[in-house]
Structure formats: structure tokens, C-alpha cells
Amino acid sequence: MNQQAKTTIHPTHIALHQKSRLLEIHFSDGSEFHLPFEYLRVFSPSADVRVAKKRGELILGKEQVNISKVEPMGSYAIRILFDDGHHGGVYSWSTLKDLGGHYAENWTRFQQQRDAL
Secondary structure (H helix, E strand, O other), X not given: OOHHHHHOXXXXXXXXXXXXXXXXXXEOOOOEEEEEHHHHHHOOOOHHHHHHHHOOOOOOOOOOOOEEXXXXXXXXXXXXEEOOOOOOOEEEHHHHHHHHHOHHHHHHHHHHHHHOO
16 A cells, blocks of 8 residues: 555545535544535535636525535545535545635635625
8 A cells, every 4th residue: 555545534424414404524534524515515616616716706595505415436525416406516535624624714705705795
């Protein structure tokens, strides 16, 4: 086994909590996050969301979005299918860990931008 494979952080637990609209994820390094569905939808790594952000557009109106399905993508990611029809986001483990680790600052910045509209 090479050194990179030994140090790769991967999830040890993933659960959807539909009532609270949270994705719970625990990682092999001991970190764990409870990420709101709206946050995951607004910060989707999909191409269409990335293009919208580059144009300065915000993804709005997703407060009630639900996750209808989570599909494994090999051993490196999950694809999240949202009930608003969005299904293009493949969330790698590093993306999910980054979204969890930067939740407070990302969400605060998003809310400030939204409220300024």
C-alpha cells in the first residue's frame, strides 16, 4: 500500500436526516459534520452552480430542498440527487470535508450576499 492510500481521509459514517434536513458525515480522522441540505445545494460542486457563482449569481430559494437520493461514486465520492431536480453534483470526500470545515464562513458570506439583494 502506498503512503497516499494510507493517509487518505474517507467517511466512516454517512446518514441523511430528512426531518432536520441534515447530512451527517463522519471521517476517518475523527471529524464529523452535520451539513444542511440547503447548504449542500447552494454550494454544489456541479458545473452549472460553479458557472453561476463565477457570474456573481446566488443559488436562491432552496430553503425547503430535500435530498431524494445519495449514490456512491466509486470509493471517492457521492452524487446527491435533490428533489428540485438538481443531480449534477459529485461530492468527493475532500469536497465534503472542505464544506464541513468551512461551513460557518461559507454560510455567513452567502447569507450576507443574499441579504444585500
